Amino acid sequence: MSFQKFRKIGLALAFSPRMEAMMAEALRLVLAYESSLVLVHVGAKTSEAEDKVRKLLSNYQLDLNRVKVVWKQGEPAACILKACKEEQVDLLIAGALKKENIMQHYLGSVARKILRKSNCSVLMLTNPSASPHPFKNIVVNAEDSAYVEEALKTACAMAQADQSNWVHIVREVKLYGLSMASLDDCSEDEYNEVRNRLLKSEIENVEKMLQAIPHQGLKVNIKLLSGKSGFELSKFAERKQTDLLIVGASPRKLWFLDRVFTHDLEYIFQDLPCNLLIVNPSQRKEGANG
Amino acid sequence: MDKLSQMEVMKLLMQLAVMLMMGRLFAEIARKLKQPTVVGEIVAGIILGPTILGMLSPEWFEVIFPSGSSGIVLDGFVQVAVVMLLFIAGLEVDLHIVLQQGRQALFTSTLGLIVPFAIGFLFPYVFPEFFGFANGDHLAFALFMGTSMAITALPVIARILMDLGIFRTRMGMLVISSAMINDLIGWLIFSVVLSMIGKSHQNISLWQTIMLTVGFTALMLTVGRGLLNRILPWINKKLAWPGGLLSLSLAMCFLAASFTEYIGIHAIFGAFIFGVALGDSEHMSERAKEIIHQFINNIFAPLFFVAIGLKVNFVTNFDLPLTVAIILIAFAGKIIGSGVGTRLGGFNWKESLAAGFGMNARGAMEIILGLIALENGLINEKVFVSLVIMALVTSMTSGPLMKWSLSRNWIK
Numbered sequence: 045m046s047f048q049k050f051r052k053i054g055l056a057l058a059f060s061p062r063m064e065a066m067m068a069e070a071l072r073l074v075l076a077y078e079s080s081l082v083l084v085h086v087g088a089k090t091s092e093a094e095d096k097v098r099k100l101l102s103n104y105q106l107d108l109n110r111v112k113v114v115w116k117q118g119e120p121a122a123c124i125l126k127a128c129k130e131e132q133v134d135l136l137i138a139g140a141l142k143k144e145n146i147m148q149h150y151l152g153s154v155a156r157k158i159l160r161k162s163n164c165s166v167l168m169l170t171n172p173s174a175s176p177h178p179f180k181n182i183v184v185n186a187e188d189s190a191y192v193e194e195a196l197k198t199a200c201a202m203a204q205a206d207q208s209n210w211v212h213i214v215r216e217v218k219l220y221g222l223s224m225a226s227l228d229d230c231s232e233d234e235y236n237e238v239r240n241r242l243l244k245s246e247i248e249n250v251e252k253m254l255q256a257i258p259h260q261g262l263k264v265n266i267k268l269l270s271g272k273s274g275f276e277l278s279k280f281a282e283r284k285q286t287d288l289l290i291v292g293a294s295p296r297k298l299w300f301l302d303r304v305f306t307h308d309l310e311y312i313f314q315d316l317p318c319n320l321l322i323v324n325p326s327q328r329k330e331g332a333n334g
Numbered sequence: 335m336d337k338l339s340q341m342e343v344m345k346l347l348m349q350l351a352v353m354l355m356m357g358r359l360f361a362e363i364a365r366k367l368k369q370p371t372v373v374g375e376i377v378a379g380i381i382l383g384p385t386i387l388g389m390l391s392p393e394w395f396e397v398i399f400p401s402g403s404s405g406i407v408l409d410g411f412v413q414v415a416v417v418m419l420l421f422i423a424g425l426e427v428d429l430h431i432v433l434q435q436g437r438q439a440l441f442t443s444t445l446g447l448i449v450p451f452a453i454g455f456l457f458p459y460v461f462p463e464f465f466g467f468a469n470g471d472h473l474a475f476a477l478f479m480g481t482s483m484a485i486t487a488l489p490v491i492a493r494i495l496m497d498l499g500i501f502r503t504r505m506g507m508l509v510i511s512s513a514m515i516n517d518l519i520g521w522l523i524f525s526v527v528l529s530m531i532g533k534s535h536q537n538i539s540l541w542q543t544i545m546l547t548v549g550f551t552a553l554m555l556t557v558g559r560g561l562l563n564r565i566l567p568w569i570n571k572k573l574a575w576p577g578g579l580l581s582l583s584l585a586m587c588f589l590a591a592s593f594t595e596y597i598g599i600h601a602i603f604g605a606f607i608f609g610v611a612l613g614d615s616e617h618m619s620e621r622a623k624e625i626i627h628q629f630i631n632n633i634f635a636p637l638f639f640v641a642i643g644l645k646v647n648f649v650t651n652f653d654l655p656l657t658v659a660i661i662l663i664a665f666a667g668k669i670i671g672s673g674v675g676t677r678l679g680g681f682n683w684k685e686s687l688a689a690g691f692g693m694n695a696r697g698a699m700e701i702i703l704g705l706i707a708l709e710n711g712l713i714n715e716k717v718f719v720s721l722v723i724m725a726l727v728t729s730m731t732s733g734p735l736m737k738w739s740l741s742r743n744w745i746k
Contacts, residue, residue, distance in 0.1 A: 188502075218502065219620045238496065245502075272430060275616035296436070304556055307430040311616065 054133035065172035080110040085286035089115040122158035178287040191292030219270035274311035281317040343686040347405040357636030379643020415634035424609020426473035426648035435511040440680035445675030450667025454483030487697025566617035657720040700725035
């Protein structure tokens, strides 16, 4: 299947124990989506390093015309993002720790910096496997945000490609507004009526969005959550033992204050519940290479 | 420790019973008339207080509400009620929505704060006698009047937006988040104004007060919030629910309130900011918030609002020109400020006008603000009565005016 959205997939390659697993995960998607692959390595281009990459690639039967290796030197996150921009990468794959310590959280690790600042979509793998599996249980965030439709489209397309068992579409319902507005002035029946109306309208909103997105053959579960968005989404993904959580990117770049007053995506970055895909709208210019 | 006599205990309990019953009765009547319950509760207080009962039957008024120890204890209840009301006002502020709305909310709320504040400050500063200023700190008085025009009632707005079915629209969220920013900054300014008049506080300079207020806010919303995020999961898991959460969150609210009182900022500010920090924690569930809301809104809020009517004679202190002037300033400042702010935020004029009408609701917050100012000698009873009437008029007209302005082809 050719996946229009991810025609060029980038892999942030570090010579770590997880290198082969990361490569295997990336290749699964490259083959599934008939994409080309850009390997980005930050470090000196020594003959030893080149040998390592060559050896890694030789483990797989690959059309090397569709693989490009980019070498960069400097601050890792900035170099990786620069390479993605130059190469017009649609999806960047990188590895991340599930949870970071408090210093790393506030200062920002390479993985989190990529998540916060990337212009292309990013797939963060928390537990990559050398023999990767399709994503069978996907959770996607459908809360009103700039790229919610992009996220839904991507989730449905990926679920169809992977023949996933479930796609859970999660939308936040602002019950606090209901409580604030109704607690003093409503009888129990009135309160329940307003509450049900609110829940129904939120489900209808999701259904309306879904109408415009192909999702044939998928088992879709629409779930409404109340509480802090991002935090509740993360907890839900954990409860459902999801293997992929998909969210739309923030329309603005997240910075230090967003970590201090944690909200939305930052709750998820704080403690990744599973693999995470941040969907950015495509930056590709029509007719560009790849 | 001094004790109340048996008769005083009996009278105190009777007072509480009468206030709660009358408060509920008139709140239900207000509800039937589709008005905020606070309107009914204040009317109940006016009927029970010197305005009606005290005038028609002074003996009965003295029997039910005698001056003496039980009156002092009742006043203590009212003080605690104010702290708790500010605590739930803080709980209602959702920093996450404010951050989500970003620049647009900042436009609407900044102009919705600055314009009414400026107009509300200017007129009392230039015509102090007309606005009932006699003696004291002229600047603090004018600053208070400005603040009282700038404040917004979040629950009233939420209710209006829900009724109109536009709570979840872009505009609904903008109005809600702007009202939250307004409240946050409004109470911050009010705390500074209160400390300027320096009653019952240590002698600290204006700059020290500002630094302390801003410092306390920053500390509570960062370190305090972080600590709460660590304590709350433990409370939720290990202690009885919701008992543990309810008692400990109120205990921490009182601690924060007493701390701000100690460092020279009013107790209400500590309660408010603690409420913001607690409400913003991801471990504070909607259910827990509802329980705290129910507890305070149905027991302490009626006591407070009925007590308003007991404290002041609304007939002898009614000043028509002053009330009209305050209402006009309130309407003009908020509608122009918030309206222009919303327009600058990218909405059309019709929607901007609607946002201005929505933000115009002052509700219970105005009354709390007014009472504290009255008790601290910042305003006289005539200004207080005018402010209460303004709060009621703005709350009652906000919904219909917003509906009217949106009546033609509202597009989500």
